[in-house]
Amino acid sequence: MYSDKVIDHFTNPRNVGEIENADGVGEKVSSSCGDRMKVFLKVENDIIEDVKFQTYGCGAAIASSSMMSELVIGKTLQQALDLTNDQVADALGGLPAPKLHCSNLAADALHEAIKNYQETNA
């Protein structure tokens, strides 16, 4: 059912945890299943220096969180804002249809965290 990439990211999720005194914190709760993701950012010169996440959710949600974190570390804020849910799912080698919504959590929570950063540093 899950691709090898999903299984890999689920089994060994990258960047789990929280960042103390994060520059931005965002959160997203899935409207369809109630699962929840929290993203912490360290930003320097418009570049995402570090990302950490905490996820309460299914295997696809955890793998998406991990994949998202890998995709954006070192990227500009704009690049991170351009990251779509579909890109996260694609990077995981696809998700089964009933699990597509799970990848939404990852990009959405990231964007919330960036928004939070931009607001507090506006």
Add this chain to the structure above:
Amino acid sequence: MYSDKVIDHFTNPRNVGEIENADGVGEKVSSSCGDRMKVFLKVENDIIEDVKFQTYGCGAAIASSSMMSELVIGKTLQQALDLTNDQVADALGGLPAPKLHCSNLAADALHEAIKNYQETNA
């Protein structure tokens, strides 16, 4: 489904045929299945000297005809009139429930033949 006795009488039916110039001839058509049996009698001194039958019908009907003929040869007319359908079925070691009506043909056609004999010799 059928007892060994039924199979035996069906495979080697006794007294098949007709009696030329029979003393009595009777016939019965089943109301439930349309099958038909014809009985020919040779009677002497109130004793059934010979019986022959022709049957158009299922295995149970043929076996019942054969068994009936064996049961009544050498018996008095009254004994033959007392023969019931149940006795024919019992003598065959029983018949499956949906086949019980088939044994009716045998005793009924016999009784018709005796009636015919009694009427023509009255």
Add this chain to the structure above:
Amino acid sequence: MKRIYMDNNATTAVRPEVMEAMLPFYKEHFGNPSSVHWAGRETGAALEAAREKVAKLINCAPAEVVFTSCGSEGDNLAIKGVADAYRDRGNHIITTAVEHPAVLNSCKYLEKHGFEVTYLPVDGHGMLDVSSLEAAITDKTILISVMWANNETGTLFPIEKIGAVARKHKICFHTDAVQAIGRVPVDVDAAQVDLLAISGHKIGAPKGVGALYVRKGVRLTPLVHGGHQERNRRAGTHNLPGIVGLGVACELADADLRNTAQRLSAMRDRLEQGLLAAIPESQVNGHPTMRLPNTLNISFNYIEGEAVLLFLDMQGIAASSGSACMSDLEGQSHVIDAMGVDPMMANSAIRFGLGYDNTEADVDQVLEILPNIVKKLRDMSPFYHE
């Protein structure tokens, strides 16, 4: 005594390749295909592979295949399912007088629930007139159910023509293809069929499994409600070994359809010609040419079918009777009856259904034995002497 099985329209033996394919799914790979763990994943994949094989045989998309437990369930699901789902559009159903009881009794049930059913007659060959079918259509007609091949006589209905009529009038068309499948080419697309029932045990798969083709877009109220199996069209844990077996049986049927049909029809024709030649006052029931390659329904005047079958049985030959005296006391077959066959002829109707395993020697054996049986029974019959 060599046993000869010539009742393949009633049921068939499981083919060895089918058995082999099923075996691992009883004890080793037994997971519920709806489960997400390893035990479910291995059977889930097998389930979908089987679906593809069934789809290929009848030329449809795998998602259009709904697995069922038998042909009767498929017929019931199609007829009651469409009736319920399209009730707002009308309450009229068209079928024929010679359908299998699974269709006829589903229709009778619906008649008790506000539906009206037209049972179309057939001619002396058991053939249907498509123009009278079209004439029976009203603006309340929501379903046409006509079998592909008749189980008793083997007569093949003009399904493509009926499909065209149904499509023209935008009416759902169900066909009971239980006897046709694996014996003649079946293409749901070419025939413009919307629903089509098949049964595993008629084509070398085991008893207990079948399938219903449901064209994409056709609405259907489930017969068995419950879990989400089969895209909500049939609940209940999948009969995985049976489904795997059905898949392989369909694959085998696909591969050797033409050869088998040729081989069986040659044997069947030899049996038919031989019996007609050896036994006077005998007749074939069914269509002379539009007929399943494996089926011969034949009557011998003056005698009764069950007696013939018993004698055949005692010599190891399994055939069956149209009249099913044992199971249906109302007498003769509704199929032979609808064809207007003389009642005494009808009462002696015997059906031979050839199958993969039959040989020329089997035919020889029947040709040797059966004429004597008929002679013996005729000698006993009052009608024969009148």
Add this chain to the structure above:
Amino acid sequence: MKRIYMDNNATTAVRPEVMEAMLPFYKEHFGNPSSVHWAGRETGAALEAAREKVAKLINCAPAEVVFTSCGSEGDNLAIKGVADAYRDRGNHIITTAVEHPAVLNSCKYLEKHGFEVTYLPVDGHGMLDVSSLEAAITDKTILISVMWANNETGTLFPIEKIGAVARKHKICFHTDAVQAIGRVPVDVDAAQVDLLAISGHKIGAPKGVGALYVRKGVRLTPLVHGGHQERNRRAGTHNLPGIVGLGVACELADADLRNTAQRLSAMRDRLEQGLLAAIPESQVNGHPTMRLPNTLNISFNYIEGEAVLLFLDMQGIAASSGSACMSDLEGQSHVIDAMGVDPMMANSAIRFGLGYDNTEADVDQVLEILPNIVKKLRDMSPFYHE
């Protein structure tokens, strides 16, 4: 990696004795039991022998056993069959909120067709209050359908008390005993049950076969119309191998019920105690004592069930989730929901269903692995850190 299967409430492996008994009926003795020739006679006898074995397990007469294709079909046949047959007497049905979807969705279907259904609530242990059931009865009530044992939690309902209430009010009583059969003693006479559904694949028989007990005198409209099989209560060619298998599985269950129950409940209790001790903020869902011997439904706060199952699966352990996130996106289980369990607890519910093949070593393995999985997931969970 050793694979451990602990999802026996979803389905079981076919038991070796069952397999052996079935094997001759696929290729050798394959006749249609409705046929009168040798091929049908040999299977006809096997059919009735199997019927007797099923009857013995539940203490009824063989003629009261109707073979079906699965538990879902049995539930549908019982509920829709009684609803249709007793429609003249009333249109009210009483069931519970925690039934299997086969029951719930049959009831929902009937609600669309003029029936009214009362779904009784359960308490925090998933237990039903019999006095509120009795209070729900009206003069229109024609059917009570209450499961013997819940499939998700294992909670056992007081079937004998419900049977007494139903009998007192002369209302048909159906019970879905799919999970109870073979695990706890089931006696339809003592329990005053009128209809009882069982499924083969939960007790070591294959998928694709089940049975419905129908008390003599209870009227029932068939679900599958067609031929005369099963005394006109279920048409379709019999799944002979499956039925033979079900018979043997019932015989085996009868013979080792008490031993198996003791052995499994001892293992289950050790698993339960071990997990509760090793994992803080965990809880058992279901009744503490009135519970199937093989079932443990347990929740671990702060984490989600599918993730737990995936990690278990990757280590070879097959268990299942009440919430079935994959198959039912509406979220958590209707059973755990009806018990009023806190949503986050509910989301992590994991069901272990032990079976014949499980060993103490299996329990050890789960006790070793699962606490680490929970720890890992909690470390990831935002809720755990708040």
